[in-house]
Amino acid sequence: MPPCLCLPATLSLPSPILLFSTRHRFQRLKLPHASSKIALDSPLPNQTSTSQRNAIGVIVIGGGLAGLAAATRLQADNIPFLLLEASDAVGGRVRSDVVDGFILDRGFQIFITGYPEARKVLDYDSLDLRKFYSGAQVYYGGRFHTVADPLRHFSDALQSLANPIGTVVDKLLIGLTRLKVLTQGDDEILNADEVPTIDLLKKIGFSDSILERFFRPFFGGIFFDRELETTSRLFNFIFKCLALGDNTLPAKGIAAIPEQLAAKLPSDSILYNSRVVSVDSESDSSSRIRVKLQNGEILESEFGVILAVEEAEAVKLLAGKKTAEVRSTVCLYFSADQDKVPVQDPVLLLNGSGKGIVNNMFFATNVVPSYGPAGKALVSVTLVGLYGDVADEDLVDRVVKELSGWFGESVVGSWSYLRMYRIKFAQPNQCPPTNLKKNPKVKPGLYVCGDYVTSATFDGALVSGKKAAETLLQDRALVNV
Numbered sequence: 001m002p003p004c005l006c007l008p009a010t011l012s013l014p015s016p017i018l019l020f021s022t023r024h025r026f027q028r029l030k031l032p033h034a035s036s037k038i039a040l041d042s043p044l045p046n047q048t049s050t051s052q053r054n055a056i057g058v059i060v061i062g063g064g065l066a067g068l069a070a071a072t073r074l075q076a077d078n079i080p081f082l083l084l085e086a087s088d089a090v091g092g093r094v095r096s097d098v099v100d101g102f103i104l105d106r107g108f109q110i111f112i113t114g115y116p117e118a119r120k121v122l123d124y125d126s127l128d129l130r131k132f133y134s135g136a137q138v139y140y141g142g143r144f145h146t147v148a149d150p151l152r153h154f155s156d157a158l159q160s161l162a163n164p165i166g167t168v169v170d171k172l173l174i175g176l177t178r179l180k181v182l183t184q185g186d187d188e189i190l191n192a193d194e195v196p197t198i199d200l201l202k203k204i205g206f207s208d209s210i211l212e213r214f215f216r217p218f219f220g221g222i223f224f225d226r227e228l229e230t231t232s233r234l235f236n237f238i239f240k241c242l243a244l245g246d247n248t249l250p251a252k253g254i255a256a257i258p259e260q261l262a263a264k265l266p267s268d269s270i271l272y273n274s275r276v277v278s279v280d281s282e283s284d285s286s287s288r289i290r291v292k293l294q295n296g297e298i299l300e301s302e303f304g305v306i307l308a309v310e311e312a313e314a315v316k317l318l319a320g321k322k323t324a325e326v327r328s329t330v331c332l333y334f335s336a337d338q339d340k341v342p343v344q345d346p347v348l349l350l351n352g353s354g355k356g357i358v359n360n361m362f363f364a365t366n367v368v369p370s371y372g373p374a375g376k377a378l379v380s381v382t383l384v385g386l387y388g389d390v391a392d393e394d395l396v397d398r399v400v401k402e403l404s405g406w407f408g409e410s411v412v413g414s415w416s417y418l419r420m421y422r423i424k425f426a427q428p429n430q431c432p433p434t435n436l437k438k439n440p441k442v443k444p445g446l447y448v449c450g451d452y453v454t455s456a457t458f459d460g461a462l463v464s465g466k467k468a469a470e471t472l473l474q475d476r477a478l479v480n481v
Contacts, residue, residue, distance in 0.1 A: 064092020
């Protein structure tokens with residue numbers, strides 16, 4: 001039995017906790033009552049010092065969507081695991097904060113119900129998903145123009161045929177592109193020949209007007225890539241998911257998604273505030289991987305380690321791995337009086353003017369009223385890029401000035417600034433050439449997962465976590481034990 005688990009200094013422990021013996025059978029270790037506290041420098045009852053190495057079935061590093069998906073797959077086969085999360089909650093980049101009664105998602109995030117893996121592992125009803133309007137309002141020429149999904153908003157789409165956001169031919173091409181991706185399987189899409197998305201759109205025959213006024217801000221906000229250099233594989237996959245589902249947000253914030261996954265895992269299988277500083281093995285051929293925590297604790301896996309951190313962190317932990325480029329974003333939040341917001345519909349607003357720094361925005365409480373206190377509106381504004389050379393105060397001023405041109409100074413001037421999120425690693429850079437079906441196995445006993453291993457989507461993270469766990473199970477001949 002492992003002599004001790006690495007525990008945050010004041011963590012309350014449930015009792016009992018399941019650990020894994022060297023004979024591959026479950027054994028129970030009686031821990032103090034849940035109200036007790038255990039200090040890091042004290043051994044667990046009847047155990048040896050924490051300085052000795054612990055042997056644990058599988059160690060999952062990272063409590064984002066990929067790590068939670070890996071843990072879920074391990075649990076399905078009754079394989080014991082320990083999930084180490086560096087922060088105080090699960091979610092990784094999929095987190096929400098509560099500020100002055102507002103729910104602030106950490107960055108612009110939309111959940112597409114058409115994601116195939118998400119449909120399998122998430123309970124949509126419990127998430128209480130609220131829908132966006134199927135389309136967008138595009139700011140161009142000093143006013144907003146509607147782009148609507150003709151299958152869901154036929155009347156709006158018909159009325160928008162003559163607007164300046166693309167030609168009638170463009171709107172027909174959107175329908176043909178939709179039909180094409182719906183006839184293709186996901187694997188076919190993700191393994192197809194690829195070009196930058198912008199090249200694909202030009203090849204299809206879309207006009208400059210719809211490329212600049214709709215595709216750049218819409219998919220630029222999804223990829224955090226205004227140049228649309230992202231692989232056409234990802235574009236086609238997301239285009240298909242958009243056709244099959246709705247753009248939504250959970251009533252309790254985007255964090256409700258990882259929280260739902262975590263709630264299905266044993267409460268004692270996740271350790272928070274447990275940052276990993278190194279991952280290695282005794283030799284290149286050894287499959288017993290050691291994990292060192294920031295507090296000096298060393299854990300050893302019996303079956304393997306699944307590294308489920310974002311790519312930038314994986315680069316640090318895996319010596320010799322090349323530094324990867326990333327996509328960055330800034331998200332700003334403001335509060336307003338609900339009865340004074342200029343738009344009352346649950347719609348995404350796009351900057352199709354080709355000017356300014358705002359890419360897209362929306363009034364979050366129009367989509368999900370519970371994102372704000374009664375009578376208040378939450379305004380979410382997204383920029384593509386990090387703007388690292390611009391101070392927060394200056395960036396807020398620039399955004400307020402720009403949006404005043406959209407809605408009027410008196411309207412925007414009444415908004416109150418809440419918070420800014422600068423997200424350096426919002427997504428991996430997935431420009432061609434890409435491999436969206438990477439082997440998760442790094443070496444014997446060590447596996448990786450995350451959206452950089454597959455598609456840079458919620459679904460990609462879930463798929464990669466499951467695949468990493470299944471690869472480990474197959475390597476260890478543990479499937480269906």
